[in-house]
Amino acid sequence: MSRTLSRARCHVVAHPLALDAVLAVGVLVCMVGATFVDAHNQDLHGGSTVTWAVRTPNPLALVLIVLGAAALVFRRRAPRTVLALTGTVALIESVVGDPRAPVAMSAVIALYTVAATTDRVTTVRLGLLTMTVLTGASMLAGPLPWYAQENLAIFAWTGIGATAGDAVRSRRAVVQAIRERAERAERTREEEALRRVAEERLRIARDLHDVVAHHIALVNVQAGVAAHVMDKRPDQAKEALAHVREAGRSALSELRATVGLLRQSGDPEAPTEPAPGLDRLDELVGTFRSAGLRVETARADQDTTLPAAVDLAAYRVIQEALTNVQKHAGSGATAEVSVVRVGPDIEVTVLDDGSGDRVVPDSGGHGLLGMRERVTALRGTLTTGPRYGGGYRVHAILPVTTRTAARGEPV
Structure with a gap:
């Protein structure tokens, strides 16, 4: 009907x-x-x-x-x-x-x-x-x-x-x-959903770039060292290959943790790791030192407990900056990493004394772009550029209290 x-x-x-x-x-x-x-x-009888x-x-x-x-x-x-x-x-x-x-x-x-x-x-x-x-x-x-x-x-x-x-x-x-x-x-819901998807894709792409670029750069350096000394100094070649294997294992672990975020709530659980932070700074610096880069660190953050987003951003800024030093500063370069608490902010600085015809990583790459997006998302500032007398400087200022944490919500 x-x-x-x-x-x-x-x-x-x-x-x-x-x-x-x-x-x-x-x-x-x-x-x-x-x-x-x-x-x-008609009236009939008065009716x-x-x-x-x-x-x-x-x-x-x-x-x-x-x-x-x-x-x-x-x-x-x-x-x-x-x-x-x-x-x-x-x-x-x-x-x-x-x-x-x-x-x-x-x-x-x-x-x-x-x-x-x-x-x-x-x-x-x-x-x-x-x-x-x-x-x-x-x-x-x-x-x-x-x-x-x-x-x-x-x-x-x-x-x-x-x-x-x-x-x-x-x-x-x-x-x-x-x-x-x-x-x-x-339409508003669809636009909001598309916007969130775009933001999430950008965040995942940024994380993947940071992980892959760092570890692949180390693998490339160590593989070159191993190939160079394979015949004359096999012990050093074995050591370099061991570093290659360790860098590959770390890259796979971080990739697994990043890709695990893409799983739906009903998917089988996958082993994941906590997001890296400044508590792993020594481990990060050690991977570059094992690749032949001289790195000096200095910290004056008074054991500040950072929100997860700020902690991850600081770690990724240092990781990307050291990766660029490894790739662009030339052999014999020395890097300096400092983490300082200044008032309500945490300041991260990476300097190097690289010389020669260095390729500025601003040209065509996504490393500095990803760093700037991370810092800007937290309402921080990022300054990059060549140093007077040679070398390069990366300076990030990150607020210790983000907008989300200020409202009492988890970051």
Whole structure:
């Protein structure tokens, strides 16, 4: 049953002219039937009853009824024109025709259509005009007394038509507003979801770059050392290969921890490690020292407990900066790492004394871009650039209290 009704509704929406034609035929049948029926009162022994009889209608009334009903076929295409035509037909009938013929029925439906398709101000104006003209003409120029019920019926039905049309229009506007609000909310949710996905992809790409670039750089250096001394100094070659294996194991562990974040809540659990922080700074520096880079460290952070996001960002800044020193500063370079607590901030500085035709890592790489994104996300500042006299400087200022931690939420 519901499927049949849905199919019928779709057919009506697709063919509105057919619906208006059916409506016009129905109105025509009602008006013609009303013209042939005569209802009058008879008093019998002091009582009042209503008797019905068949009467011969006025030919002019039949012509006006047909014209008014035919005009309703086009009520959606030209509602105001149809109202003017049906109102004129009803006016003629009320003045010179048979006032009992319900020609005004077509004008009422036309007024309803205008009210349902226009604004309230237009409805009030056209409704008052239609009510005044038709009711006034029938009262003042019609053949019936001014107080006849037919005259009052014209006033009442025109008012009902305008009110019903305005109510339908208001309901349609409310439904449309609700639908638009729902669609806008859906679009907002989709945009928010896409934004979060983009941010998460950027964060994962940044983490993967930091992990892979650091360990692959160490593997490359150690592999080169092993290849260089393989024939003459096999013991040193074995040591270099051991460092290669250790760097590969560390890279796999960090990759496993990073990729593990992509699992859904229902996926099997995978072994993960805590996000690295400054508590692993000595271990990080040791991997570079084993690769032949001279690194000096200095800490004056008074064992400050950092939020996880700040701790990870500081670690990644040092890791990426030392990786760039290893790759770009040339052989024999020395790096200096310092971590200092200054007021409400933690300052991380990485210096090197590399010389020669050094390639500045700002050109085309993603390392410094990733560092800057990490620091900026925490409302910190990052300064990078060549040092006077040679070398390079990376300086990051990170607030110890992030926006999330300030609200008492876990970072």
